[in-house]
Every structure is written in structure tokens, then in C-alpha cells.
Amino acid sequence: MLIRLGYDIQFELAAPAAMVAMLHVHPSRASQLREPDNLRVEPAVPVEEYIDTFGNRCSRLLAPTGHVRLWNSTLIEDPGFPEPPNLTARQQPVEELPPETLLFLLASRYCQVDQFSHTATDLFGATQPGWQRVQAICDWVHQKVRFDYSSARPTKTALDVYTERVGVCRDFQHLAITFCRCMNIPARYATGYLGDIGVPATGVGDFSAWFEAYLEGRWWTFDARFNTPRIGRVLMATGRDAADVAMTTSFGFARLSHFDVVTEEVSG
Amino acid sequence: MLIRLGYDIQFELAAPAAMVAMLHVHPSRASQLREPDNLRVEPAVPVEEYIDTFGNRCSRLLAPTGHVRLWNSTLIEDPGFPEPPNLTARQQPVEELPPETLLFLLASRYCQVDQFSHTATDLFGATQPGWQRVQAICDWVHQKVRFDYSSARPTKTALDVYTERVGVCRDFQHLAITFCRCMNIPARYATGYLGDIGVPATGVGDFSAWFEAYLEGRWWTFDARFNTPRIGRVLMATGRDAADVAMTTSFGFARLSHFDVVTEEVSG
């Protein structure tokens, strides 16, 4: 399956501001790209690319005063089916985990592991370790939290989601990630494209958030928001939580004036 | 100057638990060590060493049931004077910062950059960028926050410190780090040995926390707790905040039964 990917994001700036964008397809899928995946900027300004600590492809630029447009369109080959679940994937004890996964057991801005250990044990202490436990966490969050776009706010933490029981996709994942870490399962936040492929049109937008849990030697995709296998996830970035992987971060004020994303299957 | 460093930390465990320790002298000072710097464990169990994402030297072990002792003693050569201040160190605009410093502008568990931008601008917007601004931040935190050991708690954030105005060394640094990041100055948390060398005995203990700010091409040491140059800081680890650099993290319950640290000048 081929998927057309693209975005068109526009800002108005009253003064120049540095900007960091995480708008590329993740390096792990670079070999499946069938068209270049470059950040295009109007007006043309120099763009510096780098790979961050988490392995994500980032771009940095000095956005000038006035109207600024970040956009691209690219094409990727996709297996056309969801990652198959592995119901028997084993939970590794902490002493066997690869050292680079240990960071994803710790507390982060929106995932207050230190405040959830008791609640996580109350809720999930009796579940079977491994895949079943992560799935139980996803099921709980999916059932207990209500989706509502109007409830989004940038400071919302896992604890807020737990008390308010309403949120957007990032909020569902923050709560599930926190529970996983409390149960000693490394979990990291993931963002990327997720279109209405193979499902009824949802109008939910084409960038989405999900998360990855580390079981039996590798990272697996989970999604406490949709909680059902989905075709056409295209990973862009992973990090400890949403604080690490904002699509765009502006160091100075930039008013968003346009936001459009494309993710659609292209007939071969 | 030679400084004797050491620790003796003991736990009681009702069941085996994985443990991560960050008890080594930081790799950046390894060449100044005059004795081996190895984590010794009693009873003897395998210890795995690795370098984490932030460049810190870490140890991991499976602590057995019963009494566990982590200890070491080593000797380091120290310049014997504090890092000299650089009052004219320039603040680099975000677009010129090395990419690996950008992570230290973001919000983290105890440093809610997203909740402090207005307050930081109110308090420090009129100060001179660069060294003077970091110093103004340290002065404010140092004057406004009162030190009190009994006020420590593991969940205390920069916002808690700001409202309660009382804390221990880590709390002072979390608030200062948050203000620096809000002003677009990369800032990271640092832990290490800090003994009563060149100052009256304070009885404040020998592990301490301070922070580093990135100005004019390098990281500089600041300390909002003491806010005065100090001899004999020996860095152990740096990270986004205290969540990243706990001296010991136990994945399972371990009761601390003994804690002793040595940092003292040794006459040559």
C-alpha cells in the first residue's frame, strides 16, 4: 500500500523566532519513503537538520517576521496491515532490560510515575505481567476516559487525565504510559500520521499520538485512545512524553494561522 | 588538592529488587581519579555498568533479599579553587545553540517550563541576557526560598517550591533551572559531592545538587542553594532534573537503613 503524507502549517510572527520542527518520517521508516521527505519553508530560510537524543529527525530554523509556511508532501510504502499483536510477549524483569530502555521507566513532565505507583498497583497488580498487563492498562484508560477535543490543554498531565477522565489522544497515552512505567514496563510516547484507512472516516485529524511498550526484547505499538489495530500508522517521533516531541516548538510567539494534514491511501 | 570521596549506603529488602545506582564520579573527571572508582556491593552480586543517555556512568544490579550494602572510597585530584565566574558570558540565541542542548530548554518532571513562562518574564524579562540573567535567577531563588530539611518530599516540583518558598538543595535548583529554560537558557540538573572545604562546617551532608547553564559555548556551574563559589564540587551526574539522576533507584521496595558520605580534603 502507498500512503500520501503531507502537512501545511502556517504561522504569523511579530518578531523573528527560532523554531524546532519534528515533522519528518521517523528514521526507522526512511527506507520505505518513495519521495523525498524534506521540510520546505516559505520564505526560504536555512534549515538545519539533526538527530535528537531520542533518535528523531529534527529541523531547526529562524522563522522571520511575518507569514511563515512549513509544508511538505511525500509518499511512503506501508505493509497495509496493523502490527500483529503478540499476546504472549513476556515482560522482562528490570535487571534484564537493555540500559537504553531504563529512561522510559522514569517520571517525566506529563507522566508522574512517582504519584501513581499505588493506584497502578491497585488497578493492575493482579493482572498477568507482559502483554496482558499492557492491554489491561489500555482497556482501562480507553473505557474510563472520554474523548473531547475541547478539553485539550498544554499543561494537562496524567494525573489531570485520571481525575478529569476526559482528554485528547495525547492525554490517553500519557495516562497509559504512566501506568506501564509504574508496573516496571518501559513505555514511550509516539507521534505520527494516522489516517482514516480501513476505518470509517472519523474526522479526527491525521496527526495522532500513540505509545510503545517494551516487552520481550522490542518495542510494541499500543494505543489507549483507539485501542484497536489500525492500518497506516506512520511514526514520526518518540520521546518520554509530549514535552519531547512537539511537532513544532517556537522560542518566541508565533500565531498558528493554518493547519492542514494529509494521510490517504494512494491507488497504485 | 586531594579529596577523599566515599559512601556507605545500606538497604534492607524483603524480596529481590533491581537497583540502578549513579554513584560514580562523572566521566568528565575520570582522569583526575587517583584510586579506582568502583561500586562495591555486599553480598557480592554481578554489577553491570553502562553510560546512560545523558553521559552518566551507571551501575545496575539485582539486590538480593536481606541486607545490602553499596559502598566505595576513592581519591580525586581537585584544582582547589571554584570555577571562576565569567560575568560577560553571552547568551546564545536558540538558533545558534548546539542541538544537544535543546533538550534542556524543555519541560521535565520537576521543571514545569510550560507553567512558568509568564512568571519568569515578569521577574527576569528586564535583566541583561547571559550570565547576569542566570545570576539574577540564582539571587532571586536564593533570597526567596528558605532551606529546611524537613520540607523535602519526592514529588516536590518547581511550582511547589515557588508557592511554598521552602526546600532542600534539589528544590532550589529545580526552580532556578525552570526559570532559565523559560528565558531560553539551557539548564540541567547536577548532582555530586560537595563537602565543607573552605567554608565553615555546615552539617549539610556531602552529596548535594547544583545546576549548569549553557552560555557562550559551554556549560557553567551555578548553585541557587549556596549561591557562592565553592571549592571541591565533584560532579557525579547531570540530567533534566532529579528524576533522571537519583543516586539509587530501586524497582521494588528497599528500606534505607544506613547512609553515610565522606568528602574531605586529604593532606598531601
Next chain:
Amino acid sequence: MLIRLGYDIQFELAAPAAMVAMLHVHPSRASQLREPDNLRVEPAVPVEEYIDTFGNRCSRLLAPTGHVRLWNSTLIEDPGFPEPPNLTARQQPVEELPPETLLFLLASRYCQVDQFSHTATDLFGATQPGWQRVQAICDWVHQKVRFDYSSARPTKTALDVYTERVGVCRDFQHLAITFCRCMNIPARYATGYLGDIGVPATGVGDFSAWFEAYLEGRWWTFDARFNTPRIGRVLMATGRDAADVAMTTSFGFARLSHFDVVTEEVSG
């Protein structure tokens, strides 16, 4: 001046639920009513009236399953000019305050006096006690906080308003009330009708929140949201904060399906 007041609030209930409404004109203005001020309910169910601890006129009913409508229309005589300011109103020391005002110095759900004492002193400690101090508080809140309907949420506290700097009318008042109490000035939350009388049409809705501060022997009206004298405020209820004076509180789920308020000058 005569002002027509009215509301039409409708709910859908899946099961019967007790409801408390605070939809009457405040007893302090009862003598100015020119038409009856009764809560009308459809379908007709018994309505119990009582005066709460704070002196507000309340109604309680058992709302039945299905569609429920609360409405009324009444007419009040209004002086037609704003309460004149009293720039020299003195701040009474706590030992001289009437005992019944002391409650309004304490912390309440949305006004965390205990977390703001240092910030309040930093910001307002140098202002002149009394009216000037309350006005300085209103000016600060009015200038620093941005109005945005979409930022409303039921759990938002004064501390959230302080960090986020965005809110709706109740949020402005909660922050100002908290600052007043920190400075030992009794302050209470007020709700009522506030129409576009004597000002350009704002489309801001006709119920509003403001607050009252106790100075020189009486309560005075302040409004950190509009921060300008306004004609036609009609008080409905006062309390410690919004938790005490919700227009309607439903003890069980009731979906709001219609909400309409009228406040307009009637030509004599």
C-alpha cells in the same frame, strides 16, 4: 432604570436527580423587584426554598427523568449608575474586622491562600493598604490574564490562572480574591446578572462573576475581569468562591441542552 431579568435553562436527565439552583435575585435587592422572582419548573415539581449559610436564596427540587426546564422572568429597579468608588476606603486591621468577615480571609477550593502568600507580598506588599491595594490587585489581574472562553474548566484554581494567565470571568475573580485574602483583606465571590447596559455589546453573556472586598466597614464591588465601573450588576449570590454559588448543581447526571439569559434595560 428598570432592567428585565430572565433565564431559560434546560436539561435532559436519564434518571431523576436532586438539583440545587441559585437563580434568584439576592435578598439584599428584593425590595427593588417589580415582578415576582420565582423559579418556575417544567414539568411542575415541588420546589423547596431556603437561605444558605452565606445568605443566598436557594431552591431545591427533584428533577424527573426526561426534559426539565428552569426559567423565570422578572423586573428590577436599578439606580442606573455604577457603585461609586471610594478611593480612600481604609483597610481594617484583622483585629477590628467583624467576625463574620473572617471566613473570607481563609483558603477555599479555588482560592489557595496558603500557596500565594509569598507571591502576593512580592507583588502587592509595597502598595498602599485599603482601596488602592485592592485596585492594584484588580489592575494586575486584568492586565496579566487574557480572557478566553475556550480555556474554561470546572477544576481551574487561582494557581492555574496564575500559571496559565488565561481564563473566564470566574478565573479572574478567583485570582484577585486570593491575592486580597493574602493581604488580609476579606474578599468573597459574587455572581449575578451583568448585561451590556451602557457599554458596547460584548456578546459575553448575561450571567457574570465579580467579587466583593471588605473595606472600612462594608463590602465593595470589584471586577478584575472588566476592571471598569459597570451599570446594571444585579447580585444573585455570594460565597467563598465558585464552589459555593453554582447557578445549578445537579446531584446526578443532567445534560445541559439549552441556556439563555436576558438582561436588558426596559424603557419606562
Next chain:
Amino acid sequence: MLIRLGYDIQFELAAPAAMVAMLHVHPSRASQLREPDNLRVEPAVPVEEYIDTFGNRCSRLLAPTGHVRLWNSTLIEDPGFPEPPNLTARQQPVEELPPETLLFLLASRYCQVDQFSHTATDLFGATQPGWQRVQAICDWVHQKVRFDYSSARPTKTALDVYTERVGVCRDFQHLAITFCRCMNIPARYATGYLGDIGVPATGVGDFSAWFEAYLEGRWWTFDARFNTPRIGRVLMATGRDAADVAMTTSFGFARLSHFDVVTEEVSG
């Protein structure tokens, strides 16, 4: 049984400060006093007495600069047995509750009812309404929260207690009160004397906090901290939470230099 009650509380003040004390036996037990119950102050200053909104007997004074002592000793007759439980006490629906109890269903400073409704329903939705439900709440809090004096802090809320699972007596009650209110059971905070009468000496101090729940027409005593019937509770004050009933509130800085309480059975 006769119980000797008394306190001796001393402060140091750098400047005069108004003080409110709630150190009297509650009016509901005044008829059982066998000695006068007056607040004595050294140096002698005028003391004004009043009854607050909640029916508590309060004292107000202007504490002078220097050393100030508040003390008294009195004698009360006590039934000598705990209030007997009423396992069948019915939970009244909200529409039948006396209006003056409705305030105790609302959110207050330390009891964030608005943030706990989902958790309360998860935990207690399946319990039997009435006495059994309040008891289930007490049992849960008693089992899940660990007592630790060193964890006390003035800003600690029910949500903090829920996440940290550690606290002092007031913290246990705040969490239990919040859960009760979420389940539509009026609950109020209570403070008073509680000595080691009829139990092994605990060294827990002689002022304590408990709470009252409203069931079947009256308020009943519950205590999520001890969760066992106790002899010799002597009520001093009730309120929405600890914010309403501080033993002493000082409007200005007063350093506590001495604190001593007596509660002991006196042989007739």
C-alpha cells in the same frame, strides 16, 4: 468519667499580629464542663469571643510583640464509652437532606470533590449506601494510607493523600470526607481532644482530627485514621475541612515555641 483537658501554646512575635483561636470545647458539649473553659492569655490582652458560621466558639486577640502564651485547663464529664455505631443508618437522598447539610457536599480547599467523582464511583459505587458505604470508605483510607508525622504539610490536599498514600490524621480525614461527598453523603471535618484513654499509649498527641458523616437525620463520628471506636473524643470545632478550623491562625508571623496538650482520665 471525668477528663482533664488543657493546652499550653506559646509563640514568639517580632511584631503584633491578630490571632484567632479555636481552642474551646464545642458548644454542643458545654453542659458537660465541670470547670470554666476560658482562653487565658499572657500577657493579658483583651480577648473577643464569637461563634463562627459553623457554630464553633472562637476567640480573637491582638497578640503583642514578644512572648505570648495561650493556655487553659478544664474538666469535662464524658460518657466513658464510644458513640455506638448504627450499622443500619440510612443514607438520605439529596432531596431529603436538611438544607444546612448541603454545604458539606461541596468541594473545599483540601477536599476536591470535583476531581474525585470518578475515582469514588470506581471504588465505592458497588458498596451499600448509608453506614456501610461510609465504613467502606474509612476502611479503604485506613488500609491504603500510612501514618507518618514527617509527611505533614499545610498545603496537602485529598488528592495529594491519594497519590502519596501517607499522611497525618487530618490527611486521612480529608480523603475520606472527599469520598463521602462524591457519594452524596454530607461530611464535615472535626477537631478536638483525643487522648490515650482505653488504648495503649500511642504518643500520638492529644489534639486530633476525625470527621462526621450525615446519615439518617444526624451527624455520626467516623475516623479514617484510627478506624476503631475510641473513648474520650472531645469535640472542639467542625468545618468543611482543616482550612476552617485551625487551632490558631495568626495574621502575621508568629513562631511556635512551645506546644503541650493534656487529655487524661481523672479518677473521680
